[in-house]
Amino acid sequence: MDKLKSGIEQAVQLISNSRCAIALTGAGLSVASGIPDFRSPGGLWSKHDPEKVASIRALKADPATVWNFLIDAAAMIQSVEPNAGHEALAQLEKSGGIHGVITQNIDGLHQRAGSMNVIEFHGNCSKFYCMECFSPFPAQRITPQVDLPVRCPQCDGVVRPDLVFYGEQIPQEAYKAAFELADQSDLVIVAGTSGDVVPASLIPPRIQDAGGKIIEINMAPSAYTSLSDVCIRGRAEEVLPAIVQNLS
Structure with a gap:
């Protein structure tokens, strides 16, 4: 029996025996949809300095x-669709195989695939509000033709997306919801995240410390590899549908 098949069978067994399983996802899950991993060659950070385009300091100092x-980032995200990995997690939730998804992604693809209980740890790039008066700003007004920086029609403040920039804290609501869900869980499926970004990276070991299990699905070794009860080397958009198929 090859390692991939064995890993899928072990994952199916753990999910079947779990009381409350969840998924933790990162940028690697959306690569198959056409969104490059920010940190990989060809990703956004190979073309842009995050301190200059994705930090709260830059937004305040040079919003244009x-x-x-x-x-550019919004146009890329709007042009893609959920992949089989997103769809498999939505099916798992619908069947009771998992109870929710905690995602570090800001692309909204989990919801578009049909997942209902999604905690967006780093926000969502399709929602906007004014930095000064906090009025919501309609996303449909964000077009390539809009004057930059985008400004609030109420107070002329700079409009921003409702996501976490470098130098900002995780929103308390998302932080609280994520760790409350983690504390109810006895199994976490890690898919497409390397475990390099805190505090999201603390969730799997927290579940394991409470007696839970970790299933890792990644193309390359990660911070979770030495901790994982089941480690599957493969593409999430292929492995997750295989797990769903074997569960049915």
Whole structure:
């Protein structure tokens, strides 16, 4: 029996025996949809300095430059669709195989695939509000033709996406919801995240410390590899549907 098949069978067994399983996902899950992993060769950080285009300091000091980047990033995200990995997690939730998804992604693809209980740890790039008066700003007004930086019609403050920039804290609501869900869970499926970014990276070991299990699905070794009860080397968009198929 090859390692991939064995790993899928072990994952199916753990999910079948779990009381409350969840998924933790990262950028690697959306690569098959056409969104490059930010940190990989060809990713956004190989073309842009995150301190200049994705930090709260840059947004305050040079909002036009940040907005030029945001327009490009938003256009890329809007042009893609959920892949089989997103769809498999939505099916798992519908069947009771998992109870929710905690994602570090800002692309909204989990919801578009049909997942209902999604905690967006780093926010969502399709929601906007004014930095000064906090009024919501309609996403449909964000077009390549809009004057940059985008400004609030109420107070002329700079509009920003409702996501976490470098130098900002995780929103308390998302942080609280994620760790409350983790504390109810006895199994976490890690898919497409290397475990390099805290505090999201603390969730799997927290579950394991409480007696839970970790299933890792990644193309390359990660911070979770030495901790994982089941480690599957493969593409999430292929492995997750195989797990769902074997569960049915």
